[in-house]
Amino acid sequence: MIEVENLSKFYGPRLAVNNLNFTVSQGEVVGFLGPNGAGKTTTMNILCCILPASRGTARICGFDIFEQSMEIRKTIGYLPENPPVYLDMTVDDYLQFAAAVRGVAGKKIAAAADRALEKCGLKDVRRRLIGKLSKGYQQRVGLAQALIHDPKILILDEPTTGLDPLQIMEIRKLIQDLASSHTIILSSHILPEVSQICQRVVIINEGEIAAIDSLEGLTASLRKTERLRLRVRSANDDVLQSLKALEGTLSVQQEDDSAFIVESPLGSPFQDKVARLALDREWGIVELSSASMTLEDIFLKLTTEEKELAE
Amino acid sequence: MRNSFLIAKRELGSFFSSAIFYVITVVFLLLYSFIYFQILNFFSFQSLQAAQVRGMDLGLNLNDMVIQPAFHNMAVILLLMIPIVTMRSFAEEKKGKTFTLLLSSPIHLKEIVFGKFLACWGVLTVMILLSSYSIAFLFMIGRPEIGPALTGYLGILLMSGCFVAVGILASSLTDNQIVAAALSFGFMLFMWVVGWGAQAAGPNIGPILEYLSLIDHLERFLKGIVDSSDVFYYLSFMFFALFLTHRVLDSNRWR
Ligand SMILES: Nc1ncnc2c1ncn2[C@@H]1O[C@H](COP(=O)(O)OP(=O)(O)O)[C@@H](O)[C@H]1O
Numbered sequence: 001m002i003e004v005e006n007l008s009k010f011y012g013p014r015l016a017v018n019n020l021n022f023t024v025s026q027g028e029v030v031g032f033l034g035p036n037g038a039g040k041t042t043t044m045n046i047l048c049c050i051l052p053a054s055r056g057t058a059r060i061c062g063f064d065i066f067e068q069s070m071e072i073r074k075t076i077g078y079l080p081e082n083p084p085v086y087l088d089m090t091v092d093d094y095l096q097f098a099a100a101v102r103g104v105a106g107k108k109i110a111a112a113a114d115r116a117l118e119k120c121g122l123k124d125v126r127r128r129l130i131g132k133l134s135k136g137y138q139q140r141v142g143l144a145q146a147l148i149h150d151p152k153i154l155i156l157d158e159p160t161t162g163l164d165p166l167q168i169m170e171i172r173k174l175i176q177d178l179a180s181s182h183t184i185i186l187s188s189h190i191l192p193e194v195s196q197i198c199q200r201v202v203i204i205n206e207g208e209i210a211a212i213d214s215l216e217g218l219t220a221s222l223r224k225t226e227r228l229r230l231r232v233r234s235a236n237d238d239v240l241q242s243l244k245a246l247e248g249t250l251s252v253q254q255e256d257d258s259a260f261i262v263e264s265p266l267g268s269p270f271q272d273k274v275a276r277l278a279l280d281r282e283w284g285i286v287e288l289s290s291a292s293m294t295l296e297d298i299f300l301k302l303t304t305e306e307k308e309l310a311e
Numbered sequence: 312m313r314n315s316f317l318i319a320k321r322e323l324g325s326f327f328s329s330a331i332f333y334v335i336t337v338v339f340l341l342l343y344s345f346i347y348f349q350i351l352n353f354f355s356f357q358s359l360q361a362a363q364v365r366g367m368d369l370g371l372n373l374n375d376m377v378i379q380p381a382f383h384n385m386a387v388i389l390l391l392m393i394p395i396v397t398m399r400s401f402a403e404e405k406k407g408k409t410f411t412l413l414l415s416s417p418i419h420l421k422e423i424v425f426g427k428f429l430a431c432w433g434v435l436t437v438m439i440l441l442s443s444y445s446i447a448f449l450f451m452i453g454r455p456e457i458g459p460a461l462t463g464y465l466g467i468l469l470m471s472g473c474f475v476a477v478g479i480l481a482s483s484l485t486d487n488q489i490v491a492a493a494l495s496f497g498f499m500l501f502m503w504v505v506g507w508g509a510q511a512a513g514p515n516i517g518p519i520l521e522y523l524s525l526i527d528h529l530e531r532f533l534k535g536i537v538d539s540s541d542v543f544y545y546l547s548f549m550f551f552a553l554f555l556t557h558r559v560l561d562s563n564r565w566r
């Protein structure tokens with residue numbers, strides 16, 4: 001459905017996206033994972049025919065991004081990083097305008113707007129000014145705008161950044177509902193978000209693809225150790241030394257004033273050992289949890305491992 | 312074309328639902344009316360004097376002595392007000408990130424540019440036509456010729472079309488509305504006074520500068536003459552400015 005071939009983009013002399021290759025098939029939900037400045041937005045803008053590629057090309061539903069941009073625009077719904085909403089319009093007026101510019105035929109506009117309002121849970125605020133809505137609702141209006149012409153493909157650029165936790169959950173839920181009927185590309189710099197919604201991840205770093213894999217494959221290939229976080233009331237050097245001395249410990253890092261990250265081999269029942277030690281020494285356990293792999297960790301791993309191989 | 316109207320319709324809605332339109336219109340009408348009644352006052356004073364001193368009606372002409380200067384002054388006020396009308400058009404879309412909606416929609420850039428132009432010109436047309444009460448008033452108190460008043464309005468509308476096109480061009484260059492207003496004001500004023508350089512520029516370039524000047528083309532309209540070369544000048548001026556706007560926005564994407 002989406003085929004990207006040797007896609008590169010220069011901003012002036014600056015190479016923002018370097019030689020991307022990947023495909024997305026129909027019905028798939030693909031996560032685009034990368035830190036800020038990795039080139040996610042740039043790639044999405046190119047796919048949506050907002051920016052031209054400097055080199056390479058992409059085909060979407062068989063249409064070429066250079067030759068048939070108008071067809072592509074009709075098949076894609078795009079939610080940019082900042083929802084493209086006019087703050088001085090009401091939700092209703094805005095969605096009708098969006099429907100019209102997205103090419104929905106005059107007679108079908110009202111129905112399309114109703115459908116989008118319904119899907120995004122905006123019925124109650126349809127007559128309100130967008131500028132008066134919360135950030136979460138504005139994001140929903142942005143999403144409704146992307147859905148308005150019933151596109152086959154949805155491209156969502158960091159749909160949950162800047163929202164509070166409750167709003168994030170709601171938007172994620174919405175996206176999960178949409179996943180059953182759309183092909184979705186979603187960018188994010190938050191790993192759990194991608195792991196909740198997406199089947200496959202494209203990890204992009206400094207404009208290049210660092211890995212493409214299913215989520216299980218990725219975590220399996222990267223998780224060679226278990227990590228535990230131990231937070232105690234009375235943290236001191238003794239804690240650090242005792243943890244290091246514990247049998248099977250690979251490494252211990254002090255995370256902050258009261259927390260330590262203990263790394264151990266995969267599959268060892270380390271939780272018990274650490275807990276017993278902490279109880280014996282009366283450190284006062286505040287938290288003992290599995291330190292989930294953050295995106296930064298994955299990046300560090302991917303980039304350093306590659307470098308090691310190269311050396 | 313449908314798409315341009317869509318853009319224009321949204322733009323007009325946003326004008327009319329915000330204070331900008333009303334503030335600008337009221338300021339414009341107040342300024343214009345003040346100047347207009349000064350002119351009218353001066354005229355009645357002169358014709359009274361003429362009647363007393365010479366004891367006869369010199370046939371002082373309402374068209375030459377009231378309508379023409381009124382139009383001249385209106386042009387100056389418009390020069391000052393139009394940058395405020397046009398400064399939002401693209402700068403605000405860029406700043407508010409709403410431009411992505413338009414750019415990712417199946418519409419052409421030129422339709423967007425033309426839609427913005429239509430909206431701003433439409434707003435100006437409303438403002439300008441509201442001022443016509445003053446001319447109607449003249450018909451109640453005297454017998455001016457209607458022809459030059461009508462062609463005068465045509466000329467003013469065409470000239471504001473050029474101002475609007477320049478303003479939109481300026482707005483496409485930046486995402487800062489103040490910068491857009493300053494740029495368009497500077498450029499409009501320059502196109503206004505460029506004819507003044509005619510004498511210094513000598514016999515070769517002089518006529519060209521005179522031809523380029525926005526205000527010189529207004530003179531014949533105010534006298535009641537619609538010369539196709541003047542109409543052509545204004546239309547091509549608008550076209551060229553809008554063409555440049557299109558180029559600017561398009562090249563933003565390629566950079
Ligand atoms: N309009 C632009 N002009 C110049 N450089 C840009 C522009 N947009 C993005 N960049 C640069 O390109 C790189 C990729 O940016 P972007 O695609 O926005 O990353 P992401 O969305 O992953 O955070 C960044 O280093 C950014 O500074």
Ligand SMILES: [Mg+2]
Pocket residue numbers: 037040041042081157158
């Ligand atoms: Mg981004």
